[in-house]
Amino acid sequence: MVKRYSYFILILLAKQTAFCQSIDKVINAKEVERIERTLSADGMRGRKIFSPEIDKAADFIASEFKKAGLQPVNGNTYLQEFVMLRTKVVMAGGKMNGRVLDEKSVAxxxxxxxxxxxxASGYKQVIVHGTDTLNVLVxxxxxxxxxYLLMVDTAHRKWFDVYRRGMQNQFAPKGNIVMVLASEEAGEYSIExxxxxxxxxxxxxxGILPGKSKKNEYVIFSGHYDHLGVGRANEAGDSIYNGANDDAAGTTAVMMLAHYFAKLKNNExxxxxxxxxxxxxGGYGSRYFSQQFSPDQVMAMFNIEMIGTESKWxxxxxxxxxxxxTDMGTILEKNLEGTNFKFYPDPYPTQQLFYRSxxxxxxxxxxxxxxxxxxKMDSEKYYHTQEDEIETLDMNNMAAIIKAIAISSTSIVAGKDTPSRVTEDALKR
Known part of the structure; x- marks a missing residue:
């Protein structure tokens, strides 16, 4: 009996050793550095939105997804493209209830x-009282x-003027909202x-790795690859905000996880x-992305942000x-039992990080x-500075974190565990 038990333990240890060797071949400090160094290089010039360099970064990420063997999200491309709108008012005015509307009273x-x-245009008229909250209503x-035609009380002039200046980097609205700074109801009117x-x-x-038995249930691994671009030079003459930790580190993790799970090929x-x-x-990318999937089909999302430095522990x-x-953290900790890695609750609750990524x-x-x-959000000295460069990061620790994310997500990816949903009551806390 003792011999049989010892044999079982040896087999278990052998399997665990083989698993560790397998994950180390894919997720290791050398590969982490290769990807991180590419994304945070000076040549990427801080990966600011609408810049040629962020397109260069996108092409690099797409090439890694292709190398991993992921399916493209749209036909033969990994790029999920969308547009933001910028508008500038040329002319605004008209007549309403017999009086002339000048450009300052129309938005x-x-x-x-x-x-x-x-x-006769069929716009639904809404009276916005002084006690209403204009931006929430809009x-x-x-x-x-x-x-809609909104008749806006003059108490809202400040917000009204914001809308009057036009849109800056906004999604294309589905309908049309015309606002007139006036307290009365509109009778006969014509607005240009x-x-x-x-x-x-x-x-x-x-990139997508299709599941086997539960193809219509999704698990998401994400990070953001944009940063702040180029700004005023610091005392050292450096003007590039490389964003090595924020969030080339998280994006590196996403690519490493793509390679890892694609090699396993066992995701249900x-x-x-x-x-x-x-x-x-403004979270444009994740906001657009969220509109492309039914939230009911998303079982879990692992968003990875700023993992390049040691935590407070x-x-x-x-x-x-x-x-x-949710109980997602409990599931992750269960899957990490027997390892030396530990997940903790957010130690900076007053910073509302849950709502900031x-x-x-x-x-x-x-x-x-x-x-x-x-x-360490209370003391991260390189956060949003030109000094956020790869030399400030710990590649070995990054690799350990990425491996921990991979291992901790195993039962969720396999369809064995499903985290509880975020409720409206939980969002208020």
Whole structure:
């Protein structure tokens, strides 16, 4: 009996050793450095949105996804392209209830270059009282996709003037909203609005590893590959915000995980690997991405942000934002039993990190979407500075973190564990 038990232990240890050797062949400090160094190089010039260099970074990420053998997200391309709009008012005015409307009393949210609206246009009229919250109301109406004429009380002049200046890097609205600064209800009216519309192209990079038995259930690994670009030079004469930790580190992890899971080829659920654009400018990439999938089909999201430095607990550790909002952290810790790695709850709750990264969009839709990070947010001296370069990062610790993410996600990828959803009550906490 003792011999049989000892034999079983030896077999188990042999399998564990083989597994460790297998993961080390794919996820190791040398490969981490290769990818990280490419993304955070001076030649990428800080990967600012709308720059040639961010396109260069996107092409590099796509090449890694192709090398891993992932399926492209759109036909034969890994680029998930979309546009943001910038508008500039050329002319605004008209007549309403017998009086002339000048350009300071008319605003519009529209993707059209020319808009003519009369009482026969079928616009639904909404009176915005002084006690209402204009921006919240406008946001709600935009989601409906309809056409509206808003009669806006002068108490909202400050917000009204913001809308009057036109859109800056906004998604194309589904409907049209015309606003008039007036407290009365509109009777007979004719409003003319003209603007220039400039389309600003952006792209996420997305690769897919189809699942076996649960193809319509998705697990997402993500990070953002944009950063701040080039700014004023510091005392050392460096003007490039390389963003090595923020978030070339997280994007490196996504590519490493893509290579790892593609080699395993045993995922029951479909895995989506996404490098988002525009996180630093408003989360544009993750917001667009979230519209392309039904949130009910997304079983979990591992968003990875700033894992290049040691956490407050040292090496072999990281924290999970919004840990208490689902049981995903508990599942990850269970899968890490027997290792020397530890996940902790977010130690910086007052900074609201759960809502400040690309996990937030899907989390608000109920998805167990969390960000994994090691950043010491109360003392990260290179955060958003020109000194955020690869020389400040620990490649060995990064590799250990990426391996821990891979191992901890095993039962979720296999379809054996499904984290609890984010509830509305949890979002309020």
């Amino acid at each position: 519009a949210i529209t993707a059209k270059e020319t808009l003519t609206v009369t009482q 946001s709600r109406l935009q989601k409906s996709g309809g056409d 609005y003209r603007q220039t519309v400039t389309s600003m192209p952006l792209k996420n990079v997305v 659920r479909t895995i989506i690997f996404a490098a988002f654009t525009g996180e630093e400018s 040292g090496t072999n550790s990281a924290f999970i934002t919004g840990y208490e909002k 690309d996990n937030a969009t899907l989390a608000r839709l109920g998805v167990p979407a969390h960000t994994i990070s090691t950043s």
